[in-house]
Amino acid sequence: EIVVTQSPATLSVSPGGRLTLSCKTSQTVSSNLAWYQKRPGQAPRLLIFGAFNRAPGIPARFSGSGSGTDFNFTITSLQSEDFAVYYCQQYNNWPPWTFGQGTKVEVK
């Protein structure tokens, strides 16, 4: 089973600021990694697939990079609606399709 590790667990950022989240996998997953946004009481929302491709309708301030075992997710010019928990998920080696433990982005 591929273990997915996200860091940090929590990140405090000011509105308008920029952040970068990290996701590492225990084995290579090529570019088969996605990023999701999860707000309380809402369903997860796919933001990035294939490590760096924005899903339809996702603003350009969201971006992803990396391949193999090390991945990053960046939000520039943070908006109020961006304060949420972000998860990465690998879908290269399965089952299981594994998620990271999440990074909470909170208001500084």
Place this chain on the structure above:
Amino acid sequence: VQLVQSGGGLVQPGGSLRLSCAASGFTFSSYWMTWVRQAPGKGLEWVANIKQDGSEKYYVDSVKGRFTISRDNTKNSVYLQMNSLRAEDSAVYYCARDRGRSFPSDYWGQGTLVTVSS
């Protein structure tokens, strides 16, 4: 695209529950379908998925032998039959669609709460 879930609720340990997810707005029979859960205060956990024709099914180890995923392409619906429920199965369960087993889930249902408690 819409995925509308039903069937959650409160059940005693050892009991059973069946979750349903009705799809619309896309060709249901062309997509894998997935169930993901989130326990209170915890992260997302993939639970099970099923191929377009139902010929392949996968489960997380913790539910194998207790949960069964199925689908009815004539009703555009996917189901999760949950038996021998445990307290640790308490979570919000989401259904989602995948273009394939090597694709992420791009649309999700609204979630349904399952509480296992006496």
